[in-house]
Amino acid sequence: MDQVTPITRERIAATEAAIRPFVRRTPLVRADGADFGLLPGSLTFKLEMLQHSGSFKARGAFANLLLREPPAIGVVAASGGNHGVAVAYAAHRLGVPATIFLPDITSPAKVERIRSYGADLVVAGSRYADALAASEAHIAATGAMAIHAFDQTETLLGQGTVGLELEQDAPDIDTLLVAVGGGGLIGGVAAWYGGRIRIVAVEPEAAPTLHAALAAGRPVDAPAGGIAADSLAPRRVGELMFAITRTNVAQAVLVSDDAIRQAQAALWSGLRVVAEPGGAAAFAALLCGRYRPSPGERVAVLICGANTTAVSFDD
Secondary structure, X not given: OOOOOOOOHHHHHHHHXXXXXXXXXXXXXXXXXXXXXXXXXXXXXXXXXXXXXXXXXXXXXXXXXHHOOOOOOOEEEEOOOHHHHHHHHHHHHHOOOEEEEEOOOOOHHHHHHHHHOXXXXXXXXXXXXXXXXXXXXXXXXXXXXXXXXXXXXXXXXXXXXXXXXHHHHOOOXXXXXXXXXXXXXXXXXXXXXXXXXXXXXXXXXXXXXXXXXXXXXXXXXXXXXXXXXXXXXXXXXXXXXXXXXXXXXXXXXXXXXXXXXXXXXXXHHHHOOOOOHHHHHHHHHHXXXXXXXXXXXXXXXXXXXXXXXXXXXXX
């Protein structure tokens, strides 16, 4: 992983130009807090779950494949699910062989999507860290190129393009809520904004990776469980994102599994948007009061993934 090259606005903009032919410019939906039983106020939802492969991860996957030179043997990714889906999709589009390592907790919906893109799939262990260790052994044996889910310069540059789009399409926002797993998304977005808006990190109580890192002053191991374990439970955040978030993220909050479920239901009821647990976590912080906007504050919420089995949240 590259821990030297900075994740700058200029490099994010250049990455956006490189990946633009391969990713969607995802839409915004404007709403009012009162629509969800909150205090009246501006709400903007960035619907990144409509991205190719079902999550923001496609941006980082294409950035790696286009800004680096994959060997003939191809690429390898370890993932709780969404990164693997994204790398499989991007590799399929660009004709690059891909091998994806997953833990056995990965959602069946994500497993099926990876298979549908033609990647080789290996199940290793019960958590992301297990799959990562297995992938590293495979890379050492084969010489394939690793595409890290969050602690890789190109990955953060790709995810940072979400911030570029959001600022262009919603330049009026004051605050952005972002879910955190390994931190590639919030790291890239925070690097783009550079402290010019308030960015709030949202984590499940059962996987407080950023909270543990902030308390220790460095990335450290944390519990890796909960309803969103296949997307927001990597055991520890990345070194690259941690350096960025320490100076560019204003606040970090924790939400319960119940709050995440309620956010999924509210997104379906209020917007007819289906989000996986990790994709709904940022909104959960608003609904359960872990983040309370000030009067007149213009809040945006990033809905980052929808790779889940078809469900109905109606009574």
